[in-house]
Amino acid sequence: MSDTYWDRVSIIANDLVREAAxxxxxxxxxxxxxEFKSNPNDLVTEMDRNIEKFFKEEIKKAFPDHLVLGEExxxxxxxxxxxxxxxxxxxxxxxxxxxxxxxxAISVGIYENGTGKVGIIYDVMANEFxxxxxxxxxxxxxxxxxxxxxxxxxxxxIAVNPGWLLKEEALMKLVKDCxxxxxxxxxxxxxxxxxxxxxxxxxxxxxxxxxxxxxxxILEEVGxxxxxxxxxxxxxxxxxxxxxxxxxxxxxxxxxYLSKSKKK
Numbered sequence: 001m002s003d004t005y006w007d008r009v010s011i012i013a014n015d016l017v018r019e020a021a022x023x024x025x026x027x028x029x030x031x032x033x034x035e036f037k038s039n040p041n042d043l044v045t046e047m048d049r050n051i052e053k054f055f056k057e058e059i060k061k062a063f064p065d066h067l068v069l070g071e072e073x074x075x076x077x078x079x080x081x082x083x084x085x086x087x088x089x090x091x092x093x094x095x096x097x098x099x100x101x102x103x104x105a106i107s108v109g110i111y112e113n114g115t116g117k118v119g120i121i122y123d124v125m126a127n128e129f130x131x132x133x134x135x136x137x138x139x140x141x142x143x144x145x146x147x148x149x150x151x152x153x154x155x156x157x158i159a160v161n162p163g164w165l166l167k168e169e170a171l172m173k174l175v176k177d178c179x180x181x182x183x184x185x186x187x188x189x190x191x192x193x194x195x196x197x198x199x200x201x202x203x204x205x206x207x208x209x210x211x212x213x214x215x216x217x218i219l220e221e222v223g224x225x226x227x228x229x230x231x232x233x234x235x236x237x238x239x240x241x242x243x244x245x246x247x248x249x250x251x252x253x254x255x256x257y258l259s260k261s262k263k264k
Contacts, residue, residue, distance in 0.1 A: 001084075001112065009110060010118045010133055012062050013086075017106050019058075020051050021124045024091065028101060045098065048072055051090035051106070059086055069237075071210045081114040081236060087213035093186025101125065107188040109213030111236065119217025121192045130192045130218055138195055138221035145195055147223045150248040153178050153256070156200035159190040164205045170257045171203060187242075191215030194244050195222050201245035201253065203229070208239045225250040229258055 027047050052070040059068055063084070069075035070088045078085065086108060091097050093104035102125040110118040119138075121130040132138035138145045156178045165172045175181045182199065184190050187207055193199040195218045204211075212226075213236060219226050228234060229241040231254060245253060 006117055006133065009063070009084075010131075013108055013110060013118055013120060014129075014131065016055060016058050017108060017120050017122050017129075020054055020090070020106055021122055023047075023051060023054065024097075024106075024124055045091070045094060047097075048091045048094060052088060055086070055088050055090065055108075069209065071208065078237070081111055083113070084117075085111050087111065087210050087236060089188065089210035089214075092188040092211060093184075096185050103184055103189065104186055105188040105192070107210065107214040109210075109215075109217055109236075111213070114236065116213075116217035116220065119214040119221075121188045121214050121218060123189055123192070128192070130195065132218040132221040134217065134221075136221070138218045140192075140196055145222050146197070148194075148197060148246045151200040151246045152249060153252050155179055156245075156249055157182060157198075159183065159193060159199045159202040161185075161204065164203070167205065174203075174253060174257045187211040188215055191219060191244060194224055194246075195219050200249055201243075203241075203243050205229070205241050206239060207242050209234075209236045212242055219244060223247070231258075 024047060049072050052072045052074055056068045056074050059066055067075055067078055067083060067085045068088065069078050069085055089107040091104050092107045096103040104124060106122045106124065108120040109116060117134050119132040129141050158178050158181050160171060160181050161183050165175060187204060190202045191212060192215060194202050212234065216226055216234065224244055224246060226244045229243050234240060
């Protein structure tokens with residue numbers, strides 16, 4: 001597709017995300033209906049479903065040939081990334097959305113034959129709009145983000161969910177050795193935090209494609225390294241672990257913590 005075509009796609013994607021954010025904010029005036037999916041910690045609201053439906057309908061109006069893969073079931077029949085696929089998390093950080101009405105984000109990644117073209121993460125309540133277009137850099141509220149510099153474990157601030165520390169001894173050691181650890185509770189925001197140089201790395205033992213699809217494109221534009229914990233390429237059609245870090249820090253953590261854990 002031509003640059004002009006992708007300019008149109010990115011403009012419409014930006015507009016849809018901002019419109020979805022308005023819908024979410026307006027919902028705070030109404031009583032929220034909350035359910036859980038696999039367990040009581042896996043929450044979903046009618047707003048998650050409504051926002052996903054909004055994206056699906058509006059994308060199909062603008063681009064009838066595009067496919068949509070979403071957290072709440074849209075595109076569950078998709079088996080390949082052939083063509084143009086929008087991978088959407090309508091509300092990433094639903095638990096934060098329910099309990100705090102903040103620290104949640106809309107995440108959109110648009111891929112052409114498996115290649116990331118446009119990535120968006122919008123921290124709705126903080127009004128922080130992260131955007132990237134392949135080969136053109138990443139931006140926060142219109143200001144270009146610089147390439148990430150190197151970091152070391154001793155100086156690093158790592159984003160990791162405390163629950164994972166109970167399951168992985170190597171992560172506990174990493175947290176002891178690094179400068180500090182933080183957990184926001186929304187993967188997209190934590191990925192964006194690395195891109196914005198607020199965090200030096202991010203680790204999760206389990207995420208779904210819609211959690212990282214938008215962030216992956218943004219992170220690539222600032223030079224972050226992103227793989228599974230085993231060092232493999234992320235699969236955008238399957239859930240997996242994820243490891244994100246700056247140069248040098250990535251290699252240091254892989255060698256000193258993750259690889260040793262795998263040898264046990």
